[in-house]
Amino acid sequence: MKVAVVGAGVVGSAIAWRLAQRGAEVLLVDSGQPGEATTRASFAWANASSVEDPAYFALRERGLHELALMADELDAQWVLATGHLRWAAAEGDSAKLRSRVDSLAARGYPAQIVTARYANDLLEPHVRFPHPDHPVAHFPAEPAIDAPRLARQLTSLAVAQGATALLGRPVRGIGVSQSRITDITVGTTIHPVDAVVNAAGPHGDLVAKMIGRELSLIEEPGCVARLHCRTDPVRQAMHAPNVEIRVDGHHQVLVHSRTVDNKLGPTGYAHPSHIDELLSLAREVVPELADAELVDARVGWRPIPWDGFPSLGSATEARGYYEAVTHSGVTLCGIVGRLLADEILTGVKHPLLAPFRPNRR
Template structure:
């Protein structure tokens, strides 16, 4: 089925295709599978460049990890080696450009991070020291508890803590960002279909000709897979390890309580520009629970379970944050982290599957803006960008 029939089928008004930009690209019918932050950002950049884009999701946009993410944009110490750290730094810069195009809800407040135990704190200081050896790193300072208290008066720091202040970090409302980009994709003439499940690839004379979906066949010159934890199964590749769950609690908007992204013992907390407070626990479920959770639920089985988890996380947070009273929980959900086997993003063409480009990663929220840009360039002009050379899927062959 071609795009026109699809549009009719869905009863949506066809939007005039941007013929001015279209002249810039050829072989440009791209189906993007997965409307999380990665797939949506790639689809946005592609449609901005004049490609004929269809973005599909088997459930709905932001129904995967992106809808249950802590959404901290950073280039801090876990981003190793240097190539990955640099990509993350470029990620911060790319968001600064993206937010000029789209009114994204990003709070560039910086983050404060510390641990309770002396050992963990020592390890943190050693880890951040490694950043200083890189040719370029995201600015950070080790500050005292007094200075930290001045910056974040409602948080209790104790005097033996050296707190890491990472000034360039931000926090984004990822769900809102996805929805804003989807609006733009539609304005550029793209189609966004959901629920629409990927079912297979069709080839003519060795070239990709269409993508088979639960809504029918979509003509395509190229297909992008940004399906998070489902990517490996769909493409029969072996790039990620067992996904790990994490609980995210999101409140309704309330008065200002926090200035910065607070990465404290056991729990991370930040407050969005719209006043919503977001909590994310540091440790996921113990591995003994993973068998019970093998169907990867996104919600708790009952209101009682939800309440227990919310209470547990708020209790951890109230051990070091003073003013968390009278918060109303909007949503508590379980996110499943797509974890590449070697920790580094997986971005690029699949050599053995013509016409297919893959993008799967953790810290995908931090990386979405830069990956959207670089992947689009590679998809449209067939080039290979040296910045992405360490992240090719072929390393798992």
């Protein structure tokens, strides 16, 4: 079976790898380079704790499990750290966080409340919490991922398994005849294929349009900045009340803030004042970042389908057309890669994906 995967981000590269591993003839196409689009602009913290919807929680929990298996299988260098801290400012929010941790722990999800003192002593010595007795949620099994590195590894593994990677070349069209996928046009060359996977991230709507399908995406830009530090002032990932901070490799830290994202406006333009605000929010939490140097700031567009949930699996508009367009793609790439490869090669639709099928509305 010949399958074209459009997009070598963390999602498309995972699907291409699993397909190639199972003997499919894979064409992995990207107009840029693996992991250099949204995947590079991601906070890239894998978790299920941030969602309440039971089906989405279940999928993400499996996503975490699959990432852990992949990390073992691939001797991964892309797990930057494991463990995540979250705390709130207002008392009411702290109480909500505490009850969320209790309900997660009750269903077996690794989560506990510790004091800020404990977190400073054992986990994050340089973080400034509101008070030594402040409650801090600790999620010891949630990793921070070097997502571009993961996408590059998966792409090269797919190629090692026989896939062809066409990089720096855009997909311009998808051929459909009698409601069946027939070919894909890359640059000016037409390649006959049996199936196409749309893993084009925030451009997933444009790729869907190539077969006449309407996929509406919520426009939600987010800005991240990478900082070079003299030391390693943070060890894992954390959500402080107004800013998220995580380790990004040796002497490097990545910061993101929903407060700043909300100011970007519909064009997603990050003015230098937005970056300054992001850095100053981060420095309030980790004072050691005071002399860190900005090495990169970028805006990514979260690939969020119309109702906030992933769009995964075959769509009715054309036989052989599959969608893998999702926010939280870092958390989900492993499980999506496995389940979509299964569905494409065997026709079996996994029940975990039932609530997320492209034609659900």
